[in-house]
Amino acid sequence: MCGIVGYVGEQQAAPILLEGLSKLEYRGYDSAGIAVYSDGALNVAKTRGRLQALADMTGGGAKIQGTMGIGHTRWATHGEPSDINSHPHVSSSGRFAVVHNGIIENYIPLKKKLMEKGFEFVSETDTEVVAHLFEYYYDGDMVDALIKVIQRVDGSYALGILSADDPDRFVAVRKSSPMIIGLGEHENFIASDVTAILKHTRNIYYLEDDEIVVLSKDDVKIYNIDKEEVQKKVFTVNWDISAAEKGGYEHFMMKEIEEQPKALRDTINPRIQDGKIVLDSVSLTEEDIRSLNRIHIVACGSAYHVGVVGKYIIEKLTRIPVEVEVASEFRYHDPIIDEHDLTIIISQSGETADTFAALKEAKSKNSRILSIVNVVGSTIANASDDILYTWAGPEIAVATTKAYSTQLSMIYMIALYMADKISMVSKAEYAQIVHEILAIPEKVEEILKHKEQIQFLASQFYNSKSIFFIGRNLDYAVSLEGSLKLKEISYIHSEAYAAGELKHGTISLIEEGTLVIALATGSELFDKTISNVKEVKARGAVVLGVTTEDREHVEDVCDYVIRIPKTHEILLPSLSVVPLQLFGYYVASLKGCDIDKPRNLAKSVTVE
Numbered sequence: 001m002c003g004i005v006g007y008v009g010e011q012q013a014a015p016i017l018l019e020g021l022s023k024l025e026y027r028g029y030d031s032a033g034i035a036v037y038s039d040g041a042l043n044v045a046k047t048r049g050r051l052q053a054l055a056d057m058t059g060g061g062a063k064i065q066g067t068m069g070i071g072h073t074r075w076a077t078h079g080e081p082s083d084i085n086s087h088p089h090v091s092s093s094g095r096f097a098v099v100h101n102g103i104i105e106n107y108i109p110l111k112k113k114l115m116e117k118g119f120e121f122v123s124e125t126d127t128e129v130v131a132h133l134f135e136y137y138y139d140g141d142m143v144d145a146l147i148k149v150i151q152r153v154d155g156s157y158a159l160g161i162l163s164a165d166d167p168d169r170f171v172a173v174r175k176s177s178p179m180i181i182g183l184g185e186h187e188n189f190i191a192s193d194v195t196a197i198l199k200h201t202r203n204i205y206y207l208e209d210d211e212i213v214v215l216s217k218d219d220v221k222i223y224n225i226d227k228e229e230v231q232k233k234v235f236t237v238n239w240d241i242s243a244a245e246k247g248g249y250e251h252f253m254m255k256e257i258e259e260q261p262k263a264l265r266d267t268i269n270p271r272i273q274d275g276k277i278v279l280d281s282v283s284l285t286e287e288d289i290r291s292l293n294r295i296h297i298v299a300c301g302s303a304y305h306v307g308v309v310g311k312y313i314i315e316k317l318t319r320i321p322v323e324v325e326v327a328s329e330f331r332y333h334d335p336i337i338d339e340h341d342l343t344i345i346i347s348q349s350g351e352t353a354d355t356f357a358a359l360k361e362a363k364s365k366n367s368r369i370l371s372i373v374n375v376v377g378s379t380i381a382n383a384s385d386d387i388l389y390t391w392a393g394p395e396i397a398v399a400t401t402k403a404y405s406t407q408l409s410m411i412y413m414i415a416l417y418m419a420d421k422i423s424m425v426s427k428a429e430y431a432q433i434v435h436e437i438l439a440i441p442e443k444v445e446e447i448l449k450h451k452e453q454i455q456f457l458a459s460q461f462y463n464s465k466s467i468f469f470i471g472r473n474l475d476y477a478v479s480l481e482g483s484l485k486l487k488e489i490s491y492i493h494s495e496a497y498a499a500g501e502l503k504h505g506t507i508s509l510i511e512e513g514t515l516v517i518a519l520a521t522g523s524e525l526f527d528k529t530i531s532n533v534k535e536v537k538a539r540g541a542v543v544l545g546v547t548t549e550d551r552e553h554v555e556d557v558c559d560y561v562i563r564i565p566k567t568h569e570i571l572l573p574s575l576s577v578v579p580l581q582l583f584g585y586y587v588a589s590l591k592g593c594d595i596d597k598p599r600n601l602a603k604s605v606t607v608e
Ligand code: F6R
Pocket: 300, 301, 302, 303, 304, 346, 347, 348, 349, 350, 351, 352, 355, 398, 399, 400, 484, 485, 488, 603, 604, 605
């Protein structure tokens, strides 16, 4: 989604903006632009295409002089990707420039009114109304104008606004779209996320909705909508800069796949003390858990797939009913939910618009909210009753890997923690699962040691037109993720099916040579899945089985077999997903796809 960077300080702004925007490229974009204040005017450069085109146009920023500016990478929503539709957008007089992430939902009536008042629109975007509206309301004070603007616009926004009348300061505001404030020495920043400014500062302010920020070189002031000053706590970000760099890898995705053991250790180890799961940030008591009617897990994409695993595990261990739903559906069907329900929200970015809207829906019905989030201080984290952070570090590749794995590990720990609180798990089983959770990172390392085997398999199938993933129960939940990983980065059509469901229609798509990846890791349903493998083989499928190291005779029914280490049954998804991530990666790599930035996709989906 769109990325924003803003700078005011003593250095030349344009190169800093370009560099910051380059760190936001991973979010997905189709055009880029900057506006810099110079000598009572605004110098704007913007273009469709890659950031390199903007860098070429501005001589790496050297052609645009000035020490204060705003920059933007656009992911088109309203109007095609074009030079004109790129941000910054300027007001009719050219005195104000605006960058925006989000959607102004009522831009059509506002545009009509502004046109009646003589404002001329040049783009097809919703953002341009903000530039004209700001000019319309501006009476010498940027904060007053911005308050009036946000009182008129509906929707979501992170806005940075620069004025040719103000040589020292610019303003920003956010609502339901990410934006943080970076605090430096004689320089200050705005950014869509910390990776854009990590090189300059680790001291951050997180903003609440509709808090207005005035940034100058030596000062940052924050106001509420009544123009009262708000005091903020400074957060220090401990992410390692190198975590957001490729560090010799061809793609962030492979780097992040390989970082999984570390991310898992960082997430798991602090939460297990003397064989006990300690979730300090969770305030659920035994009584709270006993009184729960139901748990809802709500998320999007891969985070939703973690929820599907979560349903099986939480129900198995606690016997509390769990419903799992994609956020974009949940909020629109008037979900049956009340104060006796717990809602678990899962989100890497903590900014996904649909997931946040679902959180608000659950909250409005008095459900308690427990979130699993990777980005500290993100919108979802701020709005939750209890937060469990995954310590995966920055995830740059659009296709999630280490965030998914750490979310899974959190789900295991929550499930076991709750089961223990309400005495649903024996001491022996508790100890065994804890022991196995601690061993996951090492077992993932073991799988990664044999990645060449997966590379070879990918080389056999990268020309496939369509690939199916099948499995039962937890194996089905992992199939969903394996299929998504493959299709989103390699553009090969793929579907995941509950193995027993295939014969109710979809099996008609299986023909001579169709690849079916069959997950058969769970022991309880192993024989049933093998029967389903035989059904597809009888119709010409080539089958790649994924099973545990101790299973015998799988080679007799499958054409190829990938083996993973043994672990406790409920933890198998943490291991079986790794070869599927690698398979998707290698297939996409052999096809020459843009792995870290697949077409049409954005990292943090901040529009509905
Ligand atoms: C797929 C992927 C997406 C995200 C989804 C939710 O590889 O990364 O499906 O899982 O967009 O994003 P978050 O977790 O940031 O809410």
